[in-house]
């Protein structure tokens with residue numbers, strides 16, 4: 423397991439913008455479809471800072487039990503905010519360090535098991551899902567929220583809308599090489615959401631359903647809504663910063679230099695894009711509908 427260090431797993435991707443990924447009425451509909459009112463014990467695997475744990479738990483009845491686990495010791499501990507959230511709802515909460523591939527629970531332990539953007543980080547997601555199914559009670563529900571992140575590389579914002587055809591293709595190629603490189607590294611598939619119905623079926627889960635989140639995040643001047651602000655802050659703070667450059671370099675290395683020219687051109691383009699983004703934000707001319715393809719896939723044991 424990972425040793426504690428300054429940065430936790432996915433730390434750069436945590437932040438308030440994560441609270442804007444879904445429409446509340448859509449979540450209510452999903453909770454109804456998943457019959458969460460009948461769930462008395464829920465396990466959230468790969469909880470991070472518990473953004474998803476809190477969303478899913480908000481549909482449970484008083485007196486329910488929620489367990490959250492993460493393999494990163496930095497996230498596998500509670501804090502005041504979490505304690506307050508669960509005690510206000512009269513839900514028993516525990517959080518533990520555990521690996522999705524080796525959950526420390528007996529077979530048939532939980533009414534529901536879930537995860538969000540975790541399987542994208544796991545080399546063999548089918549094995550993780552098999553383990554999640556093992557700890558699920560017969561008749562219980564497994565529901566996972568996992569994306570296709572590649573689509574985002576062809577979604578236009580007010581800057582990329584001006585790209586020439588060749589530039590759009592390169593932008594996409596860059597994203598595709600990164601994604602394939604990450605898979606080759608054994609660090610997971612950033613678009614694993616596409617494959618979840620297949621995995622659920624291979625595990626012989628019943629009543630398999632797949633839905634798409636109906637939320638698209640808008641960034642519109644003067645960027646003063648909570649949503650616009652948190653989305654834009656995230657973009658400005660993280661856009662192709664050093665940690666992403668280092669990650670990208672390793673992903674490209676998986677192809678033994680074959681795509682080095684693509685990387686060189688893309689890095690230049692990224693730097694230009696970043697400068698334009700800053701200018702456009704300052705001038706309040708930047709617009710985006712930050713579409714993410716987020717699948718919500720469920721099945722029963």
Ligand SMILES: C[S@@+](CC[C@H](N)C(=O)[O-])C[C@H]1O[C@@H](n2cnc3c(N)ncnc32)[C@H](O)[C@@H]1O
Nearest residue numbers: 431432468469470473474492493494521522538
């Ligand atoms: C992108 S974050 C998602 C966190 C949370 N589910 C959410 O949606 O806000 C991915 C999380 O999965 C955890 N993770 C990665 N591999 C794991 C594994 N094998 N077992 C358990 N947790 C894992 C990471 O430590 C990280 O906290």
